[in-house]
Amino acid sequence: MKACTVFLGLCLVFVFVWERVDMVRMGYQIERLKREKTVLERQRDELRVKVSALSAADRIAKLATDKLGMSLPQQGQIIMVHSRPSYTPAPDIVQVELKIAKNYLPLRRF
Amino acid sequence: MTGSFSRGRRYVLLLLLLCGFIVVLFRLVTLQVWQAAKLSAKADRQHQKTVSLEGARGTIADRHGKILAINVEVPSVFGIPNALDSPLTIARQLSPILHVRTDELERKLRQKRSFVWLARKLDPEQGRQLDRLSLDGIGVVMEGRRFYPKGTFLAHVLGFSGMDGEGLEGVEHRYESYLRGEKRMMVLQCDALGRTVFPKGMMERSPTPGQNLTLTIDEVIQYIAERELEDAVGRAQAKSGTMIVLDPKTGAVFAMAVSPRFDPNAVSALNADRWRNRALTDAYEPGSTMKAMMAAAAIEEGVVRPNTMVFGEHGHMTVANTVIHDHERLGWVSFAQVIQKSSNIGAAKTGMALGEDRLYRYLLAFGFGQRTEIDLPGEGVGLVRNPRDWGRRSVASISMGQEIGVTPLQMVSAVAAIANGGVLMKPYVVSEIRDADGHIIRQIPPQAKRRVISSETARSVTKILEGVITDGTGTKAAIRGYRVAGKTGTAQKIDPRTGTYSASRFIASFTGYVPADNPQLAMIVIIDEPQGEAWGGVVAAPVFSRVGEQVLSYLGVPSSEPVTLAMARK
Numbered sequence: 271m272k273a274c275t276v277f278l279g280l281c282l283v284f285v286f287v288w289e290r291v292d293m294v295r296m297g298y299q300i301e302r303l304k305r306e307k308t309v310l311e312r313q314r315d316e317l318r319v320k321v322s323a324l325s326a327a328d329r330i331a332k333l334a335t336d337k338l339g340m341s342l343p344q345q346g347q348i349i350m351v352h353s354r355p356s357y358t359p360a361p362d363i364v365q366v367e368l369k370i371a372k373n374y375l376p377l378r379r380f
Numbered sequence: 381m382t383g384s385f386s387r388g389r390r391y392v393l394l395l396l397l398l399c400g401f402i403v404v405l406f407r408l409v410t411l412q413v414w415q416a417a418k419l420s421a422k423a424d425r426q427h428q429k430t431v432s433l434e435g436a437r438g439t440i441a442d443r444h445g446k447i448l449a450i451n452v453e454v455p456s457v458f459g460i461p462n463a464l465d466s467p468l469t470i471a472r473q474l475s476p477i478l479h480v481r482t483d484e485l486e487r488k489l490r491q492k493r494s495f496v497w498l499a500r501k502l503d504p505e506q507g508r509q510l511d512r513l514s515l516d517g518i519g520v521v522m523e524g525r526r527f528y529p530k531g532t533f534l535a536h537v538l539g540f541s542g543m544d545g546e547g548l549e550g551v552e553h554r555y556e557s558y559l560r561g562e563k564r565m566m567v568l569q570c571d572a573l574g575r576t577v578f579p580k581g582m583m584e585r586s587p588t589p590g591q592n593l594t595l596t597i598d599e600v601i602q603y604i605a606e607r608e609l610e611d612a613v614g615r616a617q618a619k620s621g622t623m624i625v626l627d628p629k630t631g632a633v634f635a636m637a638v639s640p641r642f643d644p645n646a647v648s649a650l651n652a653d654r655w656r657n658r659a660l661t662d663a664y665e666p667g668s669t670m671k672a673m674m675a676a677a678a679i680e681e682g683v684v685r686p687n688t689m690v691f692g693e694h695g696h697m698t699v700a701n702t703v704i705h706d707h708e709r710l711g712w713v714s715f716a717q718v719i720q721k722s723s724n725i726g727a728a729k730t731g732m733a734l735g736e737d738r739l740y741r742y743l744l745a746f747g748f749g750q751r752t753e754i755d756l757p758g759e760g761v762g763l764v765r766n767p768r769d770w771g772r773r774s775v776a777s778i779s780m781g782q783e784i785g786v787t788p789l790q791m792v793s794a795v796a797a798i799a800n801g802g803v804l805m806k807p808y809v810v811s812e813i814r815d816a817d818g819h820i821i822r823q824i825p826p827q828a829k830r831r832v833i834s835s836e837t838a839r840s841v842t843k844i845l846e847g848v849i850t851d852g853t854g855t856k857a858a859i860r861g862y863r864v865a866g867k868t869g870t871a872q873k874i875d876p877r878t879g880t881y882s883a884s885r886f887i888a889s890f891t892g893y894v895p896a897d898n899p900q901l902a903m904i905v906i907i908d909e910p911q912g913e914a915w916g917g918v919v920a921a922p923v924f925s926r927v928g929e930q931v932l933s934y935l936g937v938p939s940s941e942p943v944t945l946a947m948a949r950k
Contacts, residue, residue: 294571297569308453311453312452312453312504312522315450315451315452315453316452316504318447318450318529319447319450319452319527319529320529321447322446322447322448322450322529322530323529323530323531325446326529326530326531326533327533327599327600327603328530328533328603328606328607331603331607348929348930348933349860349861349939350861350932350933350936350937350938350939
């Protein structure tokens with residue numbers, strides 16, 4: 271009985287110590303992953319900057335004209351032959367009290 | 381004998397152990413009870429470090445999500461002069477990487493200080509080179525730096541942020557409270573080597589990043605506007621230029637271009653005049669473009685109808701002892717022709733018939749003399765004097781666009797009101813605010829301010845303004861296949877030396893909308909001080925046409941009129 275109690279006590283001590291050690295180990299792991307995450311986020315942001323700079327309209331236009339020999343269409347060369355509903359439809363206007371200008375400002379005599 | 385000796389030794393030993401125990405116990409009580417608070421705090425200081433963390437500043441994107449401003453963590457380098465043995469050697473090693481002169485770096489490193497910034501917010505590549513160098517007494521910290529990847533693109537609207545990440549101009553300034561990331565102190569647990577183990581309290585969360593803005597600006601439309609405006613300003617050798625494109629039905633700004641442009645990535649060398657957004661800060665005398673609003677007021681009030689006949693006085697009319705001239709000697713013409721031919725005399729006569737009371741009320745109703753309340757900082761109110769301060773000629777002058785100051789944004793908003801059937805909309809540049817995970821926090825809907833004129837009046841004015849393009853002064857604003865409505869303006873600038881109208885300095889402008897039968901775009905083009913020919917119809921109207929044609933094609937807006945195509949047989 272006595273030996274059993276001592277054994278259980280030792281087990282508890284072992285579990286407690288193991289838990290503490292494991293917590294510290296996990297802490298280091300979390301910190302390492304956090305650093306990795308930060309580096310990856312930094313790389314992602316740098317790539318976003320690059321993508322944005324490389325896809326700039328003036329750069330594309332310059333490449334198209336200087337490297338590929340393309341030219342802008344002259345006036346009258348663009349003819350829309352059928353409608354393409356690509357433009358965003360106007361969102362609903364928030365209705366506010368609309369007043370005709372006649373009554374808009376309190377009439378003042380001057 | 382032996383027994384008593386060993387008993388004596390045992391007592392001595394016990395006494396020593398007891399003393400030792402008492403000493404240990406005393407020390408234990410001292411550490412654990414009497415000095416507990418002090419020592420506990422000291423241990424905390426050694427095992428914990430408090431750092432100030434700030435969430436990344438939010439991004440700004442155009443209406444299709446294309447990034448226009450973004451924060452990137454970049455290295456900043458500092459030195460600890462007290463810890464350096466040879467500042468000159470260190471300075472020599474750092475100089476080619478930091479692009480700072482050796483003597484300047486050495487001077488900083490020789491200061492009697494424990495911390496000195498050597499260079500802040502460097503390029504990521506410079507940071508990688510510094511990492512490889514690994515110098516004692518030189519440290520690198522990461523700081524958020526604002527990047528505007530498209531350079532000068534949309535710079536006047538975006539604005540820029542300062543060294544400490546605070547928005548100083550444009551959208552960056554106006555939406556500072558949304559863009560700025562959360563700033564908070566965080567307590568971290570450290571091991572014996574000073575490495576971070578984990579935040580104190582596992583539930584500690586990282587600071588929240590700033591929110592992301594989606595603009596109403598369209599990258600392609602903005603690009604077209606900037607390019608065409610830049611070309612026009614260059615061709616006319618003008619001082620500056622401004623162009624605004626907006627959706628007349630909602631007030632959403634598609635493009636806002638100002639020339640000359642500036643690069644928000646490098647503002648330190650520029651003065652404030654360069655980054656001022658002239659589209660909403662600068663007031664100018666609009667000249668004949670004001671006749672569109674005067675016509676709307678006169679028709680709404682029943683003072684005239686499009687076919688009302690007005691006598692043009694053969695080009696000369698005296699008002700309050702001053703002579704008003706027309707560039708054409710007109711006789712009897714319809715009111716529609718008054719606008720189409722841009723007759724000053726016809727406009728002055730109509731304005732006088734309308735009267736100062738009604739004219740003034742319509743000026744205010746169209747939004748002149750007050751801010752449009754666009755969500756950008758620094759907006760001007762223009763100049764609309766109270767009728768009490770008007771002179772005898774003021775009604776005539778204001779009717780033809782003199783004695784009044786308007787901003788380009790006020791003018792295009794007023795024209796958009798005619799375009800959409802008579803409702804003045806509040807212009808805006810930010811349509812959505814999202815959190816870092818992409819969830820919409822706030823959606824900014826279009827907002828109507830007031831009805832200015834009836835839809836019938838708007839239709840009448842549109843018909844008149846279409847005549848400006850087909851038979852009047854604005855023929856160069858025509859776009860093949862589309863009905864265009866608009867008005868030219870050529871205003872003399874006031875000579876600051878004499879206080880009178882200059883004979884050589886003009887503001888050429890054109891404002892209008894397209895397609896006239898179902899307006900998708902309201903635009904204004906202003907060219908400040910063009911050299912040579914300075915007529916709005918010659919300098920500004922072609923820009924309207926070129927931008928309009930490309931943007932309508934880009935948006936896929938169908939033609940107003942049927943177009944006959946001839947196809948060659950093979």
